[in-house]
Structures are given as C-alpha cells and as structure tokens.
Amino acid sequence: MMSAQNAKTTAADGSAVIEPGCLAGRRILFFAGLVHHYQRLAPLLCRLDELGANVIYATTQNVNFGCDFKGDFEVPLVQAGKRYIFLPEHFEAEVANDLVLDYRRAERTIAEAVRSTPQWSIRLSVAAVRLRTMIGLEHDRLVRKLLDHVEPELVLVLHEYNCWARPLCAQAIARDIPVLSFIEGVPYETLPQGMLNGQLSSRICLWGQAHYRRMVADGAEPAKLAIIGAMHLDIVRNTYLAEAKQLRAQFDLSPKKKIILLLMPRLCYLDAADQIIRALTDFVRERRGYQFVIKWHSHDRVEEIDRLCTCVNGTKHFQSENTLQLIACADVVLCSGTMAGTEALAFGKPVIEINWQGRNVNINYSARGIAQEVCSPQDLPLIDEIITNGRPKPIIEAVEKFVADTFSTLDGRSVDRAVGQVLSLLNPCTKS
Amino acid sequence: MAAAEQFLKSNNTLIIAIDNPHLCLGRRISAIIDRLVGRLGAKKVTVCGNCPPELATLAHRNPAMRLIPIASLGHVENEVEFMRSFNSFDTVPLLRQIRMPVSGLDLYDVAGFDGLLYPYRASCELDWSILDGLEGPYDLLVIVGGSHFNYPLPERILAEVKSRRLIAPETRCIGVPVGPLTGPLSPHWIGSCDRVLLPEARALGVLEKLYPDLPGEVCGDLLADIPQPVSVEPETSDRLNVLIDWTFLHTWQLKAILSELAQCDLRSRIRLSLTAISEETSQMLWAKWSSILEDFAPEWVYTNGNEYYRAVSEADVVIGFVCGRDVWAWRREQGGVIVCDFAGWRRAFEFEGPDPVASPKQCVSQLEQLIALAGERR
Numbered sequence: 001m002m003s004a005q006n007a008k009t010t011a012a013d014g015s016a017v018i019e020p021g022c023l024a025g026r027r028i029l030f031f032a033g034l035v036h037h038y039q040r041l042a043p044l045l046c047r048l049d050e051l052g053a054n055v056i057y058a059t060t061q062n063v064n065f066g067c068d069f070k071g072d073f074e075v076p077l078v079q080a081g082k083r084y085i086f087l088p089e090h091f092e093a094e095v096a097n098d099l100v101l102d103y104r105r106a107e108r109t110i111a112e113a114v115r116s117t118p119q120w121s122i123r124l125s126v127a128a129v130r131l132r133t134m135i136g137l138e139h140d141r142l143v144r145k146l147l148d149h150v151e152p153e154l155v156l157v158l159h160e161y162n163c164w165a166r167p168l169c170a171q172a173i174a175r176d177i178p179v180l181s182f183i184e185g186v187p188y189e190t191l192p193q194g195m196l197n198g199q200l201s202s203r204i205c206l207w208g209q210a211h212y213r214r215m216v217a218d219g220a221e222p223a224k225l226a227i228i229g230a231m232h233l234d235i236v237r238n239t240y241l242a243e244a245k246q247l248r249a250q251f252d253l254s255p256k257k258k259i260i261l262l263l264m265p266r267l268c269y270l271d272a273a274d275q276i277i278r279a280l281t282d283f284v285r286e287r288r289g290y291q292f293v294i295k296w297h298s299h300d301r302v303e304e305i306d307r308l309c310t311c312v313n314g315t316k317h318f319q320s321e322n323t324l325q326l327i328a329c330a331d332v333v334l335c336s337g338t339m340a341g342t343e344a345l346a347f348g349k350p351v352i353e354i355n356w357q358g359r360n361v362n363i364n365y366s367a368r369g370i371a372q373e374v375c376s377p378q379d380l381p382l383i384d385e386i387i388t389n390g391r392p393k394p395i396i397e398a399v400e401k402f403v404a405d406t407f408s409t410l411d412g413r414s415v416d417r418a419v420g421q422v423l424s425l426l427n428p429c430t431k432s
Numbered sequence: 433m434a435a436a437e438q439f440l441k442s443n444n445t446l447i448i449a450i451d452n453p454h455l456c457l458g459r460r461i462s463a464i465i466d467r468l469v470g471r472l473g474a475k476k477v478t479v480c481g482n483c484p485p486e487l488a489t490l491a492h493r494n495p496a497m498r499l500i501p502i503a504s505l506g507h508v509e510n511e512v513e514f515m516r517s518f519n520s521f522d523t524v525p526l527l528r529q530i531r532m533p534v535s536g537l538d539l540y541d542v543a544g545f546d547g548l549l550y551p552y553r554a555s556c557e558l559d560w561s562i563l564d565g566l567e568g569p570y571d572l573l574v575i576v577g578g579s580h581f582n583y584p585l586p587e588r589i590l591a592e593v594k595s596r597r598l599i600a601p602e603t604r605c606i607g608v609p610v611g612p613l614t615g616p617l618s619p620h621w622i623g624s625c626d627r628v629l630l631p632e633a634r635a636l637g638v639l640e641k642l643y644p645d646l647p648g649e650v651c652g653d654l655l656a657d658i659p660q661p662v663s664v665e666p667e668t669s670d671r672l673n674v675l676i677d678w679t680f681l682h683t684w685q686l687k688a689i690l691s692e693l694a695q696c697d698l699r700s701r702i703r704l705s706l707t708a709i710s711e712e713t714s715q716m717l718w719a720k721w722s723s724i725l726e727d728f729a730p731e732w733v734y735t736n737g738n739e740y741y742r743a744v745s746e747a748d749v750v751i752g753f754v755c756g757r758d759v760w761a762w763r764r765e766q767g768g769v770i771v772c773d774f775a776g777w778r779r780a781f782e783f784e785g786p787d788p789v790a791s792p793k794q795c796v797s798q799l800e801q802l803i804a805l806a807g808e809r810r
Contacts, residue, residue, distance in 0.1 A: 061683055072683075075719050088775070089684040096776030103780060106530045111623060113526035114587075120524045121587040126620045127579035128551035132543045133530050134616040140532035140542075163543045170535035192519055195545075271507055301712060 018419050024052035026426055029152035032059040033164035035071035038080065040158050041182065043231045044418045051419065056150050057084035060142065060164055063135050071299055073164075091145035092138070099138055106133045136163070143168040147175065154425055155179045160200040169200035178202040178425040182231075182418075185339040186363055186406060187214045194218050198225070203421050208408035226421055229414030230407050233324070233346055237410055240328035241347065248329050253316060257291040258387050260284060261330035262354075263323065263340040266297045267304055270336055272356040274308050279377035280334070281312045287384075291316065295326050332383055334374075337363050345370060346403050346410065350386045369398040439606055439627055439649070442474045442572035446599075448589050449481035450577030450619070454679060454709070455611045455757050456735055458484025461577050463658045464608055466490050468574060469497055471654060480566065481577070481585050500566065502585065505559045518544075518552050554582035563589065568598025578611035579620045586621040608655070613638050615755035615781035617681075622646070631655035638784040672803055675705045675733065675747035679756040685774045685792075689751065690724045692792035693799075701803055704730040705743055749802050751795060754783040761785065768806075770798050 030045060032038045038045070038057075048055050059073040077084045110129055114121050146168070155172040157165040160181050169179045181201040187210075198204045198220035206212055207230040216222055240247065248255055262280060267273055277294065284292040294312075296305050296319040309317065318326060327333060327344045335341035336354045339362060344351050353365040353373040365371035372395065374382055390396075447465060451458045462484050469477050469490070479487060480500040491499045508514045521527060527540035527548075540548075570593065575586050593599050607625035612618050613635060622628055623643055629651040630636050639648045678686045686706075693699075708714040714732045718725060733743040744750060744759055747768070752759045754773040763769050772795050773788035789795045 061680075063680055072716050072720060075716065078720055086684060089687070092684070092775040096780055100780045102533050109526065109529045110620075113524075113529075114620075114624075117524070117526070118587065118591065120521065120526060121584055122591045123552070123555060123584060123588075124521065124548065125551045125555060125579075125581055125584045126587065127617070128548060128581045129526070129539075130620060131581055131616045132547040133539055136530075136532055136539055136542050136547070140534045140537075144534045161545065163545070163547050166542055167532055167535040167537055170537055174535070192515070268507060301710065303711070 018051070018416060018423065021052045022423065023048060023426070026053045026154070027150065027152045028053050028055050028154045028156055028422070029146075029150050030055055030057050030156045031146075031165055031168050032057070032073050032077060032084075033157060033162040035062075035073055035076060037073070037158040037165075038076040038082075040184070040232055041156065042080070043235055043415050044422075045156075047415050047419055048422065053422075056152065057082045058087065058146055058150070059084055060087040060139065085146065085150070087139070087142040087146060090149070091142050094145060095138060095141035098141055099134075102137045103134055106130075106137060136167075139164065140167045140171075143171055147171055147177070152177055154422065156422075157181050159184050160198070161195065166200060173200055173202070180205070180421055180425055183207060183211055186342050187211070196220065203425055205418055205421055206408075208404070208406050210405045226417070227408050228417035228421065229409055229411070230346075231414045231418060233343060233407065234410050234412055234414040236324055237347060238412070240325050244328045247325050251293075251316070251318070251321065251326065251329060253293065253329055254291045257289055258331040259293055259329050260290050260383060261293045261295060261326055261333045261344075263327075263333060263335040263338065263344070264294060264296050264300070265336050265338045267300050267308075269338075270354075270356075275377075276354055276356055277308055277312055277315075279380060281315060283377070283380045283383070285314070290383075293318070293326065293330070295319070295321070295323055332386055335365075337365065339363065341365055341371065342406060345399050346407055350391050352382060352386070368402065369395060370402045371395070371399075437471075439604065439629075440468070440472055440572070442472050444476045444568070444570050445472055445474045445478070445572045445574060446566070446568075446570040446589075446593065447477060447479045447481075448573070448575045448577075448586050449479050449483050449487065450575070450580060450583070450585050450621075451482050451484045452578045452580045452611065452617075453736055455578055455617060456740055457578050457610050459486060459741060460610050460658050462486035462490060464576055464610065464655060467654055467658075468576070468608070469494060472572075474572075478566065478570070480563070480589055482580065482583050500562055502562060502583070503559050505557050508553065508556050514553070514556060517556070518549060521548075521552075551582040555584055558583065560588065563592045566593060566596070566598055568593060568596070570599050571603060573599065573603060573605040574608060575605065575619075575621055575625065576608040576610065577619070578609065579617065586624070590624075609635075612755065612758045612784070614642070614784050615777070617755060629654065631658065634784070638782075641782065671701055671703045672748040672806055673705065673746055674702045674749045674751065674799065675707070675743050676751045677707045677744065677757055677759055678753055679707075680709075681755055682753040682772075685753060685772055687721060687724070688774060688792040689772065689795055690721065690728070692796045694724050694727055696796055696800070698796070698800070698803070699727060702799075704728045705733050705747065706730045707735050707740065707743075708732045709735055748806055749799060751799070754778050754785070754788055755781055758785065768802060770795055770802070 028048060045055055057077055059077060062072045074084060074086060114126060155168065155177055157169060160166055160169045172179050179201045180203050182205045187196060196215050196218040198215055201224065203224055203226060205226050205228045208227060212225055212227060215225055253259055280292055284290045293316045298320055323340055324343060327347050327349060330349055332352060333344035333349045334352045334354055341351045351365060351371040353371045355373045355375050366373035372382055374380055449461055449465065451461055465479060465487060475496060477497045478500060479497065481502060483499060483501045487499060491497045528538045530539040532542060604626045607622050607628040609619040609622055628639055628646060628648045630639060630648055632652060633650055636648045636650050676686060676689060733740055749768045750759050750763060751770045751772060754771060754777045760769045760771055771785050771788040773790060778788055789798055
C-alpha cells in the first residue's frame with residue numbers, strides 16, 4: 001500500500017490530489033455498527049490515519065435480544081489496538097433519565113396497539129418490540145451525545161442500512177455534518193425494492209455499475225453516488241493470488257492436490273449442512289487428487305461445528321481464518337448463495353452453487369448464469385468436470401461481465417478514490 | 433387464601449407457560465405449575481407454551497396434566513416469502529408511531545431490518561400447528577411466567593382459543609408473573625389478565641403502581657418459597673464466592689465493576705464467578721477484557737442449566753443488575769445481594785427491588801462490607 005509519506009498522489013480518476021498530511025487534524029468519526037464494519041473499512045481508515053486525520057472510533061453494545069454475544073462490535077477495534085468510544089459506557093448515565101418519558105410514551109403506544117390491533121402481536125413478540133423500542137430510544141440519545149462530544153467534520157459508516165448507524169447518519173445530516181457511506185456487498189435479492197436509496201448519506205461509494213443501477217432504481221440521487229471499487233478486494237486480490245503457494249503452506253494444505261473449498265453460510269441458513277458435508281467428504285475420499293476444505297462462518301458456534309464434523313475425517317477446517325486467502329488457494333469454490341461466491345468469482349475461481357434443498361441465501365448464482373449448481377450428491381461429478389475441462393464458455397463469459405459490472409475496476413486504487421471522496425466532502429470545492 | 437381458592441376453581445384449565453432461559457425462569461415456573469395443578473384439583477389441566485424441561489417430569493407424574501409444548505420447526509423454507517411476510521409489517525401503525533426522539537426515525541425504519549427480524553423469524557419457525565391439540569372448553573386460563581423476546585406466546589395461544597371458541601367470553605384469566613415485574617424484560621401480558629397472583633405484598637405494591645385498576649392478590653402459600661433453586665450446604669472457605677450475575681443489558685457495567693475490583697485489594701479474598709450464556713460469551717469477554725480477567729481467573733457459570741441455580745445458591749455474594757434476573761427476590765432470606773444501577777435505569781423502569789448502588793465504587797465498597805461481615809460470622 002502507498003505510504004502517506006510519499007509525494008502527492010492523484011486519485012485514480014485523475015481529479016482529487018492526495019498530499020501527505022492533507023487530512024492533518026481533520027476530525028472524522030468512524031462508527032462501527034456491526035463486527036465487520038471496521039474490518040471492511042480498515043484499508044481506508046489506515047490510510048486516513050496515515051494522512052494525518054484525527055479518526056475517532058466509536059461503537060455500541062451488541063444487544064441482539066440476548067440470543068448470544070456473537071460478534072461484539074468492539075472486538076475488532078480492541079484487536080486492532082484502537083481507542084474507541086463505547087456509547088453506553090460514555091453516555092448512558094447521561095441519557096437514562098431522559099429516557100423515562102419517551103419509554104413511557106412508547107409503552108402506551110404498544111399497549112394501545114395490542115388492544116386495538118391484536119393481530120400483529122400474534123405474529124411478532126410484544127416483548128421484542130418493547131425491548132427494541134427501549135434500546136432504540138436510548139441509542140438515539142446516545143448518538144446525539146456522541147455527536148455533541150466529538151463534533152466531527154465527517155461521519156464515516158460502512159452503510160446506513162443498519163439500526164445502529166442509521167440514527168447517527170440521520171442526526172449528522174440534520175446537523176449538516178457530511179456522511180460518507182459505502183455498500184456492504186452485492187445487494188441481496190431478498191432486499192425489498194426502494195430500500196437502497198441513500199437518503200441518509202451525503203455520498204455513497206459503490207463497487208461498480210451494478211450497485212449504481214440498483215441504487216438509482218431505488219431512488220438514490222445519482223449525484224451522491226461514486227463508483228470507487230471494492231476496497232476489501234482490490235488491494236489483496238493480486239497479492240493473495242501471487243502468494244497462493246505460500247498460503248497453501250501456511251494453511252497446511254497440500255501443494256499438489258486440487259483444493260475443493262466449501263464456504264459455509266451461517267448454519268441456520270443451510271438446512272442440509274450435514275448431508276452436504278457428508279456427501280462432499282465421500283466424494284473427495286474416492287478421489288486421490290482432491291483435498292476438501294471447509295471454511296465455517298465465523299459466527300457459528302464451535303459445538304455446532306463439532307457436531308457436524310464428527311462424521312468427517314481428513315478434511316481441513318477453518319473458521320476465523322481469512323476467507324479471501326483461502327479462496328486464493330482453492331481450485332473450485334462451493335457456496336450456497338452467499339456473497340463469498342462473488343468474491344471467489346472476482347478471484348477467477350470457478351464457483352459451484354449448492355442448491356440442495358432450495359434456500360439460496362442472498363444471490364442466485366445459477367439463475368444468473370454465473371455458476372453451475374449441484375442439487376444432490378449425484379451432481380457432484382460436476383467438480384471433476386470443471387477441474388478437468390474448466391467451466392462452459394457461456395458461464396465464463398457471463399462471469400466476466402458480472403465481475404466487471406459488480407466490481408468496476410480492480411486496479412488497486414479504490415482506497416485512493418475513497419480518500420478522494422473524503423477530501424471532497426471535507427473541502428466541498430475539491431473536485432471529486 | 434379463601435379468595436384465591438375461589439379464583440382457582442376449575443374443571444378444565446389451560447395454563448400458558450412462558451419460560452425465558454435468559455432470565456432463568458424455568459425451574460420456578462415448573463414449581464409454580466406443580467403447586468397450581470395440586471391446588472386446582474381440575475380434572476384436566478393443559479399446559480401450553482415454551483415449557484421448561486422440568487414440566488415433562490410433572491406431566492409424567494400427573495395423569496390429569498397434558499403438555500402442549502411449542503417446539504421449533506427448523507428454518508423457514510422460503511426466504512423470499514418470509515421477507516415478504518415480514519415486510520407486511522410496514523403497514524402496521526404501531527412501528528411507525530414509535531419515533532426516535534432525536535433522529536425522528538420510526539422504529540420500523542430503525543429496527544425493521546434486523547432488530548425485529550430475528551424474533552419474527554424465530555416465531556415463524558415455531559410449530560404452531562400443535563395448537564390444534566387444544567381441547568376446550570376451558571373454564572379457567574392461567575398465564576405463568578415472564579416474557580420472551582422471540583415468542584409471541586400468550587397472544588397467539590389466546591387468539592387460537594378465542595377463535596375456536598374454546599373459552600367463553602366470561603372465562604377468567606389469572607396471571608402469575610415470574611421474574612422481574614418492571615423494565616423491558618417484564619411480563620407484558622399482565623394488563624390482559626383479570627386478576628394477578630403474587631407471592632408477597634412488595635410485589636403487590638409494584639403491581640398497584642403499574643396497573644392501578646387490576647386486582648392483585650397475595651397468594652403466599654401458592655407462591656412463597658418457590659425460589660429454592662438447589663439446596664446446597666454452605667461451603668467453608670477462606671475466600672468468599674462472589675457471583676457477578678449480568679445479562680446482555682449490562683456489559684459495560686460489568687466491565688466497570690471488574691475494573692474497580694482490579695484496583696482494589698480484593699483478589700486474594702474472593703473467588704469470582706461470572707455468568708455466561710454460552711462458551712462464546714466467555715470467549716468474547718476474554719477477547720475484550722483479557723487484561724482485566726486474567727487477574728481474577730473467573731469461573732464461568734452457564735445460565736442454561738442447574739449450574740446456574742447452584743451458583744446462585746452457593747455464592748456468598750451475588751452482584752446483580754436492575755432489569756436483569758431477579759436474584760435479589762430469590763435470595764430475600766439469604767441476603768448477600770448487591771444490585772447495580774450505574775445508568776439510572778431504576779427511575780426509568782421503576783425497579784421494584786432493593787436500593788441499587790449507583791457506581792462501581794459503591795458496589796465494591798458494599799462488597800467489602802459484606803466480606804467483612806462474612807469474616808466476622810466465620
């Protein structure tokens with residue numbers, strides 16, 4: 001990555017000039033609304049630090065209805081050694097008394113709704129609405145305190161479609177503080193139309209034309225949209241592919257065998273997980289030249305994974321390891337409609353969609369013609385076919401188009417372009 | 433007690449049980465239902481809900497009792513249809529009426545796509561078809577338990593029995609709340625009851641404050657002494673067992689106490705236990721606060737089993753929190769409970785327990801006093 005100490009740099013679109021120290025002392029508030037928000041924006045945040053910005057990190061408590069504590073938002077910040085403002089710790093005592101009237105009013109609203117329209121309470125837990133209301137009311141006040149305290153010149157969030165980031169974006173916009181947001185991934189096919197309208201951002205950085213079209217169709221102002229590329233992929237793709245041999249050694253994977261990588265979604269989204277794993281294990285066992293590797297979703301419980309692994313011998317398992325590094329090592333990637341498949345396509349890897357009992361999670365790869373699917377153990381020889389003969393030409397062509405459309409350009413300069421957007425929001429006269 | 437006897441006359445009773453493992457209500461709910469069934473003398477008692485496992489033993493013992501547990505079906509089959517169904521809540525005025533005071537966003541806008549999706553999914557994945565097994569007519573309804581974030585149980589079951597005319601319009605509904613009576617985790621269905629049975633006068637006072645028009649009844653012999661988690665012999669040790677019993681609402685307050693404890697010279701005098709929902713919870717805490725936790729080498733107490741009840745009984749001191757589990761109520765006789773409220777929630781939620789401490793310093797100072805008292809006793 002380019003050093004801040006380097007001489008001035010022109011952003012890849014030829015417009016913004018990035019000079020060393022050009023962000024010295026600028027107060028930029030980064031808010032992590034979920035665990036991966038920091039991880040996704042880390043390349044940009046590091047760069048902003050290098051350019052002298054005063055980046056203030058903040059996050060809040062993961063209160064996911066007490067189901068468990070998977071993914072406390074602050075953990076990546078702790079691991080990265082960042083000092084951060086933890087909203088409840090800093091401001092909860094200040095807002096608690098103000099909360100009383102709001103909460104009482106909301107309680108009355110809920111009670112009236114239960115009496116007057118009981119049908120909703122038959123479908124949605126009243127307790128969940130009450131708790132979410134209390135948490136929402138409190139969070140709204142906490143982010144106000146955060147903005148009072150930090151007085152940022154710019155608010156940076158991964159995206160505005162998150163219950164923690166959204167009130168912050170709304171309040172920042174109301175105060176004329178610019179909000180720079182990004183996009184988390186490929187728009188899920190399950191998301192309702194009209195949702196990705198960017199109404200609470202001043203500027204939204206997109207990966208490619210596919211995002212642009214979707215957001216414009218959803219009502220976003222085109223002037224707010226800037227295609228910068230996928231930062232998380234852009235920087236590492238070529239590096240990881242070049243280092244694939246070393247990575248295989250690092251992960252203790254066979255240097256000679258074909259790596260069949262299964263990218264698991266959250267187990268709750270894959271009913272037939274045990275059947276799929278068993279079938280793939282049996283399939284690979286019958287072939288000498290293959291090695292079966294499973295990348296488990298980082299949020300799944302160890303005991304659940306252990307339960308599924310009891311029948312699986314000789315398979316390599318990874319959970320916390322870097323998915324993109326594993327993709328770089330793979331010869332064939334199997335996924336079940338999750339966005340990781342898109343990343344595998346960007347790495348040039350053949351993707352096979354698992355459609356065992358229906359239930360594509362987010363993206364229907366086979367319907368888009370960018371992957372072939374396996375629907376049962378009988379379909380698994382497709383792996384042999386792809387390894388021996390490669391993918392059919394129509395799929396290769398469709399993937400090329402898809403990757404270009406989704407990721408625009410993977411030229412290693414997306415962070416520069418994001419910095420360009422930061423500069424243009426901080427200095428409105430800067431061309432972006 | 434004669435009055436309670438009158439309310440509880442029934443030939444065919446439907447009890448709606450609402451367990452909440454996060455609040456550790458199960459054992460108490462089972463004990464209350466056991467007594468209720470004995471008291472009712474009904475020919476038939478049906479218990480329906482998310483029943484704690486102990487109830488199966490009760491049902492096995494009592495031929496008049498029938499269990500209709502609402503079990504999980506597994507994952508929703510059609511994700512697109514599920515999302516369409518969830519989005520139909522868009523028209524529900526409730527979620528639009530609750531506006532965030534500062535940002536002006538409505539609750540649906542803020543929480544619609546994640547905060548409420550999880551409980552809605554959980555509710556869609558329950559096997560409601562088992563409600564077909566309800567056989568009325570019931571002449572008495574009793575709701576026992578707390579409330580659960582993911583299960584719209586009482587509303588759903590009541591709607592079923594009403595729509596199928598399994599109860600008459602005049603059928604009484606008696607509520608027996610278990611767990612905290614105030615705050616966001618309190619039983620939300622109390623207002624729908626005709627009468628509420630409570631273990632003692634303090635709880636009745638809270639009810640009168642919250643629901644001035646709702647008749648309440650102290651029903652000591654039915655409900656008293658229920659909080660007997662597990663009988664244990666007090667352990668004699670040089671070090672005091674201190675259990676910090678926090679819930680997901682209290683993570684930063686837990687950290688504040690641990691930091692304060694770390695600064696005091698108490699490490700050699702206490703043996704610290706911390707509650708956790710799962711192994712992941714404890715791992716997450718290690719990831720965040722390893723430097724603090726290393727000094728204490730805490731023992732983890734998982735709240736999904738007997739281990740928790742035992743730990744609550746065994747501990748010399750339990751540090752709890754407002755709006756969390758109501759350990760202070762269980763240990764009323766035993767004492768040794770410190771309730772923390774560092775955020776002023778007592779006022780917000782009209783907490784019904786003992787006076788809480790308002791800062792980590794006060795908490796540790798009270799702990800020191802309790803340690804000194806225990807030392808004198810020994």
